[in-house]
Amino acid sequence: MQTLWTLTSGPRPTFGNSSLPARCDTVIVGGGFTGLTAALHLVKAGRSVVVLEADTLGEGASGRNAGFVVPNFAKADPATVRAKLPSARADALLRLVAGGADAVFATIAEEAIGCDAAPTGWLQPAYGADMAETLKRRAADWRALGHPVDFLDAAEIARQTGMTIYAGGLIDRSGGTIHPLNYLLGLATAVARRGGTVREGASVSRIEKTGHGWRVEGPTFAVEADSVILATNAFTTGAASRMGRTGVPLRVIQVATRPIDAETVTRIAPDRRPVGDTRSNLFTYRLDRDNRLVSGGMAIVPFGALERVGRAVADRLVHELGLPRHPGIEIAWSGTAIMTPDFLPRLHVLGDGFFGGIGCNGRGIAMTAQLGAVLARLALGAPAEAQPIPVRPLRPLPLHALTPVVTAAALAHARFEDWRRGGT
Structure with a gap:
């Protein structure tokens, strides 16, 4: 699917022809922000790493989001986290999450990634x-x-x-915005430059324990490793199926308008800060480098949603921001986020040396910078219980296939509540 980011990313490196070693220290399944961040930490620590991405880089959530770098929780705050976790664990998680944007922008600077990084807040x-x-x-x-x-x-x-x-x-x-696809490709390039292997088009069908570690297999390859990291977000096919079914998938439709005029930019974003308000039917917006407005929304009825919701999102931008004229839609696209039941990130220990991580809950860029780092520490031998992200049992949600129906009902209720309170 074409997105604003594919239209504006420039020449992209390809990783489909990388030869795979028979063995490495760590195999990472999933080439999104989490997996590539974990890979970067591991190669910097001197470990041999193979990253296996089923599709092309950016086809998942890492290439389809709006590029907001927000280092907090979408559906929780410090008080909520402290109510759910023991005090020391809560503060450790809060400090980790709070450092997410700093970690993103530090990596961008260290690896010289050109991704329109704007740490404006x-x-x-x-x-x-x-x-x-x-x-x-x-x-x-x-x-x-x-x-x-x-x-x-x-x-x-x-x-x-x-x-x-x-x-x-x-x-x-400490927040801001980036060009998410360029950031993702920059992470992959940095991993490869430091000696790691990144392979696109490498769908993993089986992960099994061996006498010396793990064997990761696909239709045309097999790699053995001492450890495995599962970083597959909301995907529920192949090796990703068990972890992907532990959360609620949310299909988000993103819209980029045509560029708006400089006078309007000065009025609605004088410091070019991204915005996300507190209404149940969340209103968000940001500017890209060419002054396109980027915003998003979700559909109650999925059929024909891309075109219908895309128009509604663009019209809402005009209404909420009092734009002098409708800028028109340059492109609309969709992606899938995942929400965990407690709205917190979580680690899964799937075996001796086999780890998974999930639960960015709408804060994918900043949170993945920290989740990837924690998963790398586990692969390096750090104890899971000592990490700031809670370790949870891997329990798929009952009737997971029905979660879109529940989500649609919750969205309809949210919109009614906003209308009742006078919002739009």
């Missing part, structure tokens, strides 16, 4: 006075952990967004 405007009070407490909790988060009053949020419907909002100064 991230805005979360509060819809309603009650939510403004919630964000004030949330900002204070993050600041107590040393994270650069502040609460902005209604006047400053209006200056930052051109919108007067908000009662204030949170700014996370």
Whole structure:
């Protein structure tokens, strides 16, 4: 599928012809942000690594998102995490998550990845006075952990967004935006440059224990390794099936408008900060390097959703931002995110030396930078129980095939609640 990022990525390297060794230290199944970040950490530690991607790089969520770098939780905050985990474990996870954007931008700088990196910060405007009070407490909790988060009053949020419907909002100064496909390809190039092997078109059908580690097989290859990392996000086919069924898949439709004028840019994004508000029917927007507006939404009814929801998202941008004219749609595309039942990331130990990680919950770029690093530490021999991400049993959700129906009902309810409260 074509996306804004495929249209603007420039020449891309290919990894389909890499010869595979018979054996390596670690095989990583999945060539998205998580898998390639883990690979980069491992090759920098001197380990031999093979990354196996079933499709071409970027065909999954890592190449289909909107490029927001947001180092927090979409459906949780420090107080929620502390209610779910013991105090020391909660604070360790919070500090890990808070460092996600810094980790992304540090890797971009260290590996000289050209991906339109813009560490401008991230805005979360509060819809309603009650939510403004919630964000004030949330900002204070993050600041107590040393994270650069502040609460902005209604006047400053209006200056930052051109919108007067908000009662204030949170700014996370470590957030920002990137070109996600160029970032992904930059990670793969860095892994290969440092001696790792990245292979596209390498679907894994079987992973089995051997006397000396693990054997990873596909239709045309077999690689043995001391350890295996499963980094397959929401995919539920082949070797990814067990882990992918532990969360709720969300199909998100993204839209990029045609470029908007400089005067409007100055009014709605004077500091070019990405925005995601607090309404149940989330309103988001960011600018790309050419001043296209990028936003997204989900469909209650899946049939014909790309065109229908794409138009609705673009129309909402015009309405919410008071655009002087409809910019038109340059391209719309879709991707799949995954939500875990507790909205927290999680590790799975699938055997001696076999690890999986999942659960970015809508914060895929920043969270994968940390999840990949933790998975690499496990492959290097660190104990799973000592990691800041909780280790959970691998339990597929009952009636997983029906989760899209539940998601559609929840989205319909969210839209009704926003309408009832006066939102759009």
